[in-house]
Amino acid sequence: MIILFTGKRGTGKTLALTQQVVSHLDKGRTVYVNYKVNHESPLLYTLANEEKLSHFLRADVMGTLALDMAETYLAPRRNPKNELAQDLVNWSQDNILYLSAQSVMIPQITKHCDMIIECLYNSRQDLVNCTQTFDASKFFNSYDTLEILKRN
Numbered sequence: 001m002i003i004l005f006t007g008k009r010g011t012g013k014t015l016a017l018t019q020q021v022v023s024h025l026d027k028g029r030t031v032y033v034n035y036k037v038n039h040e041s042p043l044l045y046t047l048a049n050e051e052k053l054s055h056f057l058r059a060d061v062m063g064t065l066a067l068d069m070a071e072t073y074l075a076p077r078r079n080p081k082n083e084l085a086q087d088l089v090n091w092s093q094d095n096i097l098y099l100s101a102q103s104v105m106i107p108q109i110t111k112h113c114d115m116i117i118e119c120l121y122n123s124r125q126d127l128v129n130c131t132q133t134f135d136a137s138k139f140f141n142s143y144d145t146l147e148i149l150k151r152n
Contacts, residue, residue, distance in 0.1 A: 002092045002112055004070075005100040007119035013100035014068050016119055020098050021066050030063035032056065034073075050084070057087040062095060070099040074109060082108045 003020075005013045014035070022039060024031050030043045034053065037044060047053045050073055056065075065088075067073065074085050085108035088097060092112070099109065110116065 001095075001114045002089070002097045002099065002109065003115045003117065004110065004113045005098070005117050005119055006103065009102060011119040013102075013119050016117065017066050017068055017098055017100045021064070024064045024096075031066065032061075032063055033066045033068070035066075035068040054084060054087065057084075057091045064096045064098070065091070066098040068100050069102075070109070071101045071103065074101075085109050 005016045007013050018037055021031050021033060021037055021044075025039055025041045025043055028043065030045070031041075032045045032047055034047050036046070047056055053067075053073065074082075074088075088109065089112045091097065
């Protein structure tokens with residue numbers, strides 16, 4: 001299963017992604033991420049670079065994978081053969097893959113997405129994502145998402 005969060009910079013893609021990561025960790029599932037998540041769990045692993053991600057996808061590991069800023073890995077100019085995109089699609093057949101990207105510019109992935117969620121700010125400056133509305137005034141640091149999730 002592939003779920004893509006998309007939207008402009010600062011609209012809460014990382015927050016929505018982290019909300020899913022924390023939910024999976026709280027349910028006792030193993031989660032792999034490519035960004036820092038402030039959560040103390042022995043089931044949380046960080047894949048620091050593209051080489052580790054590529055190795056991970058070929059190692060037949062089960063779990064949930066959350067990739068923030070996926071376009072940096074999957075942009076056609078960076079990965080012209082789209083091997084990584086195909087590896088992600090293959091891996092997601094038996095696992096859950098969450099992606100966040102500023103645009104839906106990766107057709108090799110988007111055509112396989114089960115859900116594409118656009119993160120938006122509405123006119124009242126509330127953040128609207130797939131499940132919940134958050135008050136945008138609470139966003140001190142867009143990457144310190146766990147603290148925001150705990151308060152809501």
